[in-house]
Amino acid sequence: MKPIENTLTGAQILMTILQEEGVDTLFGFPGGAVIDIYDELARTPIQHILVRHEQGAVHAADGYARASGKVGVCLVTSGPGATNTVTGIASAYMDSIPLVIITGQVPTQLIGNDAFQEVDIVGITRPCTKHNYLVKRIEDLAQILKEAFYIARSGRPGPVLVDIPKDITKKRIAYTPVEPVRLKSYNPTYQPNLWQLEKVITLIREAQRPMIFAGGGVILSKGSSELTAFARKTSMPVTTSLMGMGAFPGTDPLCLGMIGMHGTYRANMATGACDLLIAVGVRFDDRVTGRTDAFAAQAKIVHIDIDPTSIRKNVQVSLPLVGDCRITLSELNRLIEAIDFGDLAEQRRSWLDQINQWKQTGALNYDQTTVIKPQYVVETLYHLTQGQAIITTEVGQNQMWAAQYYHFDHPDHFITSGGLGVMGFGLPAAIGAQVAQPGKLVVDIAGDGSIQMNIQEMATAIQYGLPVKVVILNNRYLGMVRQWQELFYDKRYACTNMEYAPDFVKLAEAYGALGLRATTPDQVESVLKQGLSSPQAAIMDFWVDREECVYPMVPAGATLTEMLLI
Template identity: 65%
Template sequence: MKLTGAQMLLKCLEEEGVDVMFGFPGGAVIDIYDEIPNSSVEHILVRHEQGAIHAADGYARATGQVGVCLVTSGPGATNTVTGIATAYADSIPVVIFTGQVPRPLIGNDAFQEVDIVGITRPCTKHNYLVQDIEELAATVKQAFYLARSGRPGPVLVDVPKDVQSQIAEFHYPEKVEMRSYNPTSKPHVGQVRKVVKLLKNAKRPLIYSGGGVVTSGSHEELTWLAKELHIPVTSTLMGLGAFPGNDDMFLGMLGMHGTYAANMAVNNCDLLLAVGARFDDRVTGKVDTFAPKATIVHIDIDPTSIQKNVSVHVPLVADCKSALSALKKETRATQDEFDWAADHKEWVDQVLAWSAQHPLTYADDAESIKPQYVVEKIYEITQGDAIIATEVGQNQMWAAQFFKYTKPNTLLTSGGLGTMGYGFPAAMGAQRAFPDKLVIDIAGDGSIQMCIQEMMTVVCNKLPVKIVILNNGYLGMVRQWQELFYDKNYCETCMDAQPDFVKLAEAYGAAGYRVTEKNAVESTLREAFAIDKPVIVDIRVAREENVYPMVPAGASLTEMLLV
């Protein structure tokens, strides 16, 4: 079967089982767009290329599958770089197809030419410039394999315009063999036994769960281990949902805006079992004082993540699901010999006491709408049965603290890069994946304006995403730092000049609500969530409310500001 490069690319996507891609056309991909009507792959036209990559990312996080986007060369390609870096920081499997000028023009400063392979090399797992149509199918096969295997990540494929019009026989490889790439997925038996021995000897064990647990689909194995061995669990922002957030043994998030109980548990545990986490600076605080009494076990599929930030006593290089399954099997073999509940009772009682003494709380009042109250109401109304996307900043932290995530793949947030504008297009991608689910973007009035043009995309495609804006008239997290550490010098963080978000929603053909009274919060949210169309709910919250607890930069986890 002879196909053009454009036809071949779309056929490759069909072979990979891709049902949708997000994109924006241009001259360097016009041949591909000419063939899209003949393909079974749905194309969703975004209004900005950054929206395309974030939507593909959100689709990937919500489904666990590879997200796909397609953009043109030059500015089209560079507009995806922030989203590519976002996916790279959080290990999200995305394949980005970019158009490129014809091969004879590469290097000649042609119209809309840019070296996107060079630009994205530091923020992709791998990238390709397709030099010949004979390489195209094998390159696409490798791209999807690399994106989803090992530690997942974004892979970019740059396809010159003349390659798209070349003709060749089409053959899609059945498998991929790469001599230089062989990620270790199975754990070493000896290391597994070492970990089990440490678990048996530990009196104050703690599980520290990261995004790798969600990515690997190992939440059931993690939950079994915690429940059977009576070990408390804390989580990174990216790991929320891997262990039920409404379980008594869940301490909440740790780190800079983590709970008192989680941070105290890290400081006092004698064994820290880190699973699929990378010891980010927002988690560790001052590295020298992180988990000072603990033997640290680190399970991760990426060997370069181990010993990178924190010294580890027992490394276990493996896929999280395989490693936790092996630990489950090994502990089950000796379960009758050991009373985990009795041995850990004193420790669990202490951890639960910390949770009771210093729960997540805020000073509620009748005069203003507290943002934490809004998030609590969203949880109460949905009973946790929703996909939550967030922007970045205070809204993100309140969504992490006051919504209880009981299932994986239900929190979509930019953890590693902290990308403002991420949440709305990510919610759009998740809504396309799950058209019957309630998808909510918890946003700030600053972040939401960065990709607001995607309102047209959700309206045109009948994607009923709900945007709840915690509108405090500030770039809230930066303002909080200015208040606490810069003598309240609120330089360029005041956002008083805002659009009318209700009229903006209506201008796009969506529904809009404004809430200024506390007693209207619940009824408005219920009405907004019931409407089968995109909605913006602009809630005017207390302007100078801060996120607590907070560990100042460079401080240890025990040096929390609680009020």
């Protein structure tokens, strides 16, 4: 008889590689095609978080990845298990979040037969993954898994899907550890070109009205402290994209807040007036630029990004710089160190004064009258948590108010579906973030519409004792669409009225969570205090002004400086 000590099943190989890659948590949902993997999983120390819907597994892994800085991993079955992950994968792809998604597949010999729970998930996810694999031979399994983790976390990160047929999870082979991954056609450029870097320095010297536009790439590359040092040293104000919130301290005097459709008045005005825009780790989404031909029309644009396709895709730039954001910023800092810029703050005085003036005229403000203003809820949350909570959001008005009124001083504290804009993202993402950071306060700022898209994950939070807090800004409307209808469709509120919602307090209680409600402004603070200090998961339902709008607003297709103010 052959010795069997060195043989492993496919499921065992998977567990071996997961542990080699430092995976300690999986988010998943079992099924027929992955039953052997689950059987093996139970024998490892890897923690499994059983979600209530596979979409929740991917968003939770996404939240986990952002809050931990590690690769988030999901495990789901074939067919519907796999298709349910697609929205989560597409969101992670748009936001460049490193994930590995393991999907079960029908046995190899049944592929293509329209077998029970068969779907071509590799075909379906091809355009929304960084890369994906169908494992056809057990001999390739270990190598493919290693590549999947390597590709997910390197370069511009992103989700990688590995589809494993059931027979391969059961088959047994002699296992030898695989070599470190080297791919001949995949070598991300981390080091920026020195020649180009020096040109940036010249541009900074010459600029009268320079500013920095920072995005998710700064956070992903862990370059926040380099960015902060760079901005302070050169006295350049900083605006961030939605994905870049927290890349630069929100309370720093140089911080302009968010840019774009619902960006601050000063950030958008400054973008229109600047003569140098240093864009770091951004991709110039249409929600950021408004009309592209009028975007930063007076400025020379420097664009730093690790992904060459991001450069010159939407906006023409004067100086492209392909490289890792953190490395590029630290190289710039090194070059700046040796240079005497004179008294930069003084030289930029009139520019910074102008910005300050914009800050006064177009400040984010609202009148807290007799009904609760949603902005007041977020602002009170900010003060009570002293800006230290991890905030996840759903999508719509709640997301914009969270970005406007919660000031992030640290990276990895704002977790939102930025690119794809997925309603139902916030609660599962909060669960993932809470798993990654058990000691942190994690709050999902939600709307009454979007919370219902993945509300089932409350059961997951309860099962694992995760004290996530859900703040519902309840206006009984699909608020953002209603806002567009109010402003651009003569108040024809087609299908945005959501008066038939559940009683969220009772719903919370039904799940075993704490349910609280505030209907008047004076209750807001006490409800928040009670909910946040509870050791339990909690849903706090705030009945807010039904027809409040998010301002400033740049109408779709308008120039950034053409903002609607209150």
